[in-house]
Amino acid sequence: MRVLGEASWLGGLAYLGLSDCGLADGAVAVLAALPLRALRALDLSHARAATPRALRALAHVPWAPQLVRLDLSGCSGAGRDPAAWAELAAAPLRSLLVLRIEGAGLCAAGARALRAAE
Secondary structure (H helix, E strand, O other), X not given: XXXXXXXXXXXXXXXXXXXXOOOOHHHHHHHHOOOOOOOOEEEOOOOOOOOHHHHXXXXXXXXXXXXXXXXXXXXXXXXXXXXHHHHHHOOOOOOOOEEEOOOOOOOHHHHHHHHHOO
């Protein structure tokens, strides 16, 4: 993931698909720090090794306001902590139109946190 951060074209990337890449929390934290100024869609589907820590990292990315699509489907390890979902729900995702979370292990309290988000 760090090598990707060195790519000169990274700042202009609009879509990043990392489905089935086996990303864990550390890789998501590195991803969160990348200068993805133009990113509009992020696909992290089936990152089964990601935990609630990954959700927390995504909640604080500087490029959250511009995301239109976020796919966390199949990230079954991420959904166990309602506080992590609440943190993601509180993120400045003003442009978000599509959030895929099927199979993400979303618990009832996490669903309530997402529903309560402004």
